[in-house]
Amino acid sequence: MITFPNAKINLGLNIIEKRPDGYHNLETIFYPINLQDALEVTRRENNDNEYTLHLSGSPLEGEPEDNLVVKAYKLLKKDYPGLLPVDIHMYKHIPAGAGLGGGSSDAACMIKLLNDKFSLGLSTGQMEEYAAKLGADCAFFIQNKPVFATGIGNLFEPVELSLKGYHIILIKPDIFVSTRDAFAEIKPVRPAVSLKEIVKQPIETWKDSMKNDFEDSVFKKFPEIAAIKDKLYDLGAVYAAMSGSGSSVYGIFKAPIENVEDKFCGCFCRQRALE
Numbered sequence: 001m002i003t004f005p006n007a008k009i010n011l012g013l014n015i016i017e018k019r020p021d022g023y024h025n026l027e028t029i030f031y032p033i034n035l036q037d038a039l040e041v042t043r044r045e046n047n048d049n050e051y052t053l054h055l056s057g058s059p060l061e062g063e064p065e066d067n068l069v070v071k072a073y074k075l076l077k078k079d080y081p082g083l084l085p086v087d088i089h090m091y092k093h094i095p096a097g098a099g100l101g102g103g104s105s106d107a108a109c110m111i112k113l114l115n116d117k118f119s120l121g122l123s124t125g126q127m128e129e130y131a132a133k134l135g136a137d138c139a140f141f142i143q144n145k146p147v148f149a150t151g152i153g154n155l156f157e158p159v160e161l162s163l164k165g166y167h168i169i170l171i172k173p174d175i176f177v178s179t180r181d182a183f184a185e186i187k188p189v190r191p192a193v194s195l196k197e198i199v200k201q202p203i204e205t206w207k208d209s210m211k212n213d214f215e216d217s218v219f220k221k222f223p224e225i226a227a228i229k230d231k232l233y234d235l236g237a238v239y240a241a242m243s244g245s246g247s248s249v250y251g252i253f254k255a256p257i258e259n260v261e262d263k264f265c266g267c268f269c270r271q272r273a274l275e
């Protein structure tokens, strides 16, 4: 069984308050984009190991046990001992440490895949609960539809929003921003106007009203990332922003841009039609 975990972008991100558990309540719009990894699970021929992880594509640091797909397998195995040994084949395309939720998406897709393959009978809500144990924004990828998210990024309300017809350019410089460190730099504040209202306004207005709270501190530390956002506006983006805690930056355009890779040499650079 094979599946293609996709990335997300954050349209705006307000960090509202620090919680007693150290996490932060926030509000954001999660929007899925068609930049994908590939994830396949097959039944292991012999039962020597519970699982083996075969990784290809862009290299990932860490041991197999650190990988969120393995964590997802182990999490379900605790409650469903009937899960059989598996070979996990993963091709990484979504850059890690990018604010694109690549690892979170892999984990959520693993839960959905194991649920289907082994007929576990989990409901959408149950899969979201398992996913939320693996990462704050993991649960979003279970339904994978544009949502207004609150809490720590795990409570969702549907939003009426379609960016179909627009094109996105995604740039990821060779800079790793730790999500934990990025949160530590923030002074949380409740926004005067909620993103839920701002996103209903025409996209042309977002430039002046929709903000990612991580940008100030991350741009200060890494001016190269701020320069990418400026360049996307120079190229004609209707809206440009950093996604999540960085380091990726995206621009939304009315029409595709030619030879875009040449304009961002040295960076991961992809252009896609939005759906």
Ligand SMILES: C[C@](O)(CO)[C@H](O)COP(=O)(O)OP(=O)(O)OC[C@H]1O[C@@H](n2ccc(N)nc2=O)[C@H](O)[C@@H]1O
Residues within 6 Å of the ligand: 010, 013, 022, 023, 024, 025, 026, 028, 099, 104, 134, 135, 136, 137, 138, 151, 152, 153, 179, 180, 183, 243, 244, 245
């Ligand atoms: C910043 C976002 O990319 C926005 O979409 C996500 O909220 C990050 O979600 P994630 O990568 O799944 O985050 P996790 O792996 O759960 O958390 C990494 C670290 O970020 C901090 N963290 C994360 C989410 C949150 N709402 N508040 C936090 O303070 C915590 O210190 C945590 O230890």
Ligand SMILES: Nc1ncnc2c1ncn2[C@@H]1O[C@H](COP(=O)(O)OP(=O)(O)OP(=O)(O)O)[C@@H](O)[C@H]1O
Residues within 6 Å of the ligand: 060, 061, 062, 066, 067, 068, 069, 095, 096, 097, 098, 099, 100, 101, 102, 103, 104, 106, 107, 137, 179, 244, 245, 246
């Ligand atoms: N399957 C995986 N794919 C990518 N990273 C993984 C995976 N499993 C574990 N990780 C670890 O998770 C960390 C962050 O990965 P991920 O790509 O999800 O973060 P991100 O791009 O910052 O996304 P976000 O913060 O928006 O969830 C990396 O340090 C990486 O080593």
